[in-house]
Amino acid sequence: MSTDAANKTGKPVTLDAFDTERIKADFPILQEQINGHRLVYLDNAATTQKPRVVINALIEHYRKNNANVHRGLHTLAERSTEGFERTRAHIARFINVPDTGEVILTKGATEAINLVTYGWGEHNIKPGDEIVLTEMEHHANFVPWVTLAQKKGAVIRRIPITVCGHLDLSDIDKIITPKTKLLALCHASNVLGTINQVAELAKRAHEFGAVVVGDGAQAAPHMTVDIQQLGVDFYAFSAHKMLGPTGVGVLWGRRELLENMTPFNYGGEMIREVGYERITFNDLPWKFEAGTPNIADVVAFDEALTYLEDIGMDRIRAHEMALTKYALERLSEISGIEIQGPQDVESRGAAISFTDPTIHPHDISTFLDSRGIAIRAGHHCAQPLMRTLGKVATARASLYIYNTESDIDALYDALLEMRKYFGV
Ligand SMILES: Cc1ncc(COP(=O)(O)O)c(C=O)c1O
Numbered sequence: 048m049s050t051d052a053a054n055k056t057g058k059p060v061t062l063d064a065f066d067t068e069r070i071k072a073d074f075p076i077l078q079e080q081i082n083g084h085r086l087v088y089l090d091n092a093a094t095t096q097k098p099r100v101v102i103n104a105l106i107e108h109y110r111k112n113n114a115n116v117h118r119g120l121h122t123l124a125e126r127s128t129e130g131f132e133r134t135r136a137h138i139a140r141f142i143n144v145p146d147t148g149e150v151i152l153t154k155g156a157t158e159a160i161n162l163v164t165y166g167w168g169e170h171n172i173k174p175g176d177e178i179v180l181t182e183m184e185h186h187a188n189f190v191p192w193v194t195l196a197q198k199k200g201a202v203i204r205r206i207p208i209t210v211c212g213h214l215d216l217s218d219i220d221k222i223i224t225p226k227t228k229l230l231a232l233c234h235a236s237n238v239l240g241t242i243n244q245v246a247e248l249a250k251r252a253h254e255f256g257a258v259v260v261g262d263g264a265q266a267a268p269h270m271t272v273d274i275q276q277l278g279v280d281f282y283a284f285s286a287h288k289m290l291g292p293t294g295v296g297v298l299w300g301r302r303e304l305l306e307n308m309t310p311f312n313y314g315g316e317m318i319r320e321v322g323y324e325r326i327t328f329n330d331l332p333w334k335f336e337a338g339t340p341n342i343a344d345v346v347a348f349d350e351a352l353t354y355l356e357d358i359g360m361d362r363i364r365a366h367e368m369a370l371t372k373y374a375l376e377r378l379s380e381i382s383g384i385e386i387q388g389p390q391d392v393e394s395r396g397a398a399i400s401f402t403d404p405t406i407h408p409h410d411i412s413t414f415l416d417s418r419g420i421a422i423r424a425g426h427h428c429a430q431p432l433m434r435t436l437g438k439v440a441t442a443r444a445s446l447y448i449y450n451t452e453s454d455i456d457a458l459y460d461a462l463l464e465m466r467k468y469f470g471v
Pocket residue numbers: 092093154155156157158185187188233235236237262264265285296
């Protein structure tokens with residue numbers, strides 16, 4: 048593994064201590080054979096695999112601590128509540144937030160963004176207001192806002208992308224204006240890999256009093272996320288893309304905004320007093336967590352965060368930068384393969400979308416699967432971006448902590464084999 052990557056502070060990071068083989072051994076599924084080949088899992092932007100500690104935490108919760116949270120006075124209820132709230136406190140530390148009341152547990156990034164759309168957008172977006180999105184949004188951070196704009200008579204403005212896959216900020220003064228009520232953008236793109244200048248754009252939007260929503264689904268798993276440095280008002284991400292279980296997501300929001308928002312779901316847990324004439328709501332964060340939450344998965348997410356922290360987020364970023372650089376180099380050796388997104392690894396993450404001029408991405412994915420390699424093919428829930436790129440679909444290899452240069456070599460070899468098979 049090379050040692051030329053740099054962390055956030057620009058200091059070189061030595062990757063000698065990044066023992067990917069040891070990390071791999073912590074993931075039982077990575078020992079699986081798929082179609083007679085060792086599994087090469089390169090679909091991490093869709094979801095990541097789970098280390099043994101996370102799987103064990105799930106089993107342990109159901110075997111020893113299972114009870115509903117917040118309501119019981121018995122020992123198991125206390126244990127369960129303690130585990131659930133421990134994860135919340137851990138998430139707050141992970142993203143550098145001092146107030147745990149601002150950390151809302153949802154079932155995923157999608158639900159987190161919808162919570163803002165319903166809880167904030169419904170009451171604050173008025174006819175003629177402008178909502179600024181980027182051309183690289185996942186449907187999760189696109190469909191809720193476009194639907195809201197249609198309902199409210201608001202206008203969608205978009206920040207275009209350059210041919211290199213960066214945000215094109217040349218006309219930003221005409222896009223973010225006093226009419227802007229909301230800026231919603233991804234911290235990192237799930238298709239292009241681009242890491243966006245969220246702090247800079249948030250500052251600009253705040254000059255006009257707009258609210259800023261950061262979609263961190265592809266950033267929080269891969270780099271240090273410091274909410275205070277980002278300067279956004281809301282930030283959403285999913286546990287399952289960062290070694291945690293499915294069905295758990297996070298919405299961080301500024302207390303003053305959350306306090307003034309209406310709940311998204313109504314029912315048990317989110318109330319203080321209920322009567323026929325009057326209902327009062329619970330304190331933050333429980334005001335937004337109606338009903339029985341996904342307790343065991345939230346409890347197990349704590350172990351995922353610990354696992355990532357034990358490696359170190361800056362080292363994870365450095366590992367992925369080195370590996371992405373290697374992957375970009377290898378893929379560009381194959382004539383005809385077109386890679387989307389920035390070429391410089393400093394401004395991109397480890398999701399690498401590519402196309403072959405003659406072979407459909409679905410065929411690429413099917414062929415690779417026959418060699419034990421899992422990638423994603425399709426529009427990646429980013430149809431507006433696909434249109435901008437002039438593609439119906441792309442193939443996407445996305446890397447994570449357990450991937451190695453040998454995984455990239457396996458991808459390279461299989462792509463060559465595929466081209467031979469298709470007579471290219
Ligand atoms: C950039 C981005 N935002 C949002 C989401 C939605 O995440 P989830 O499906 O976990 O809610 C994804 C999922 O791929 C994503 O890549």
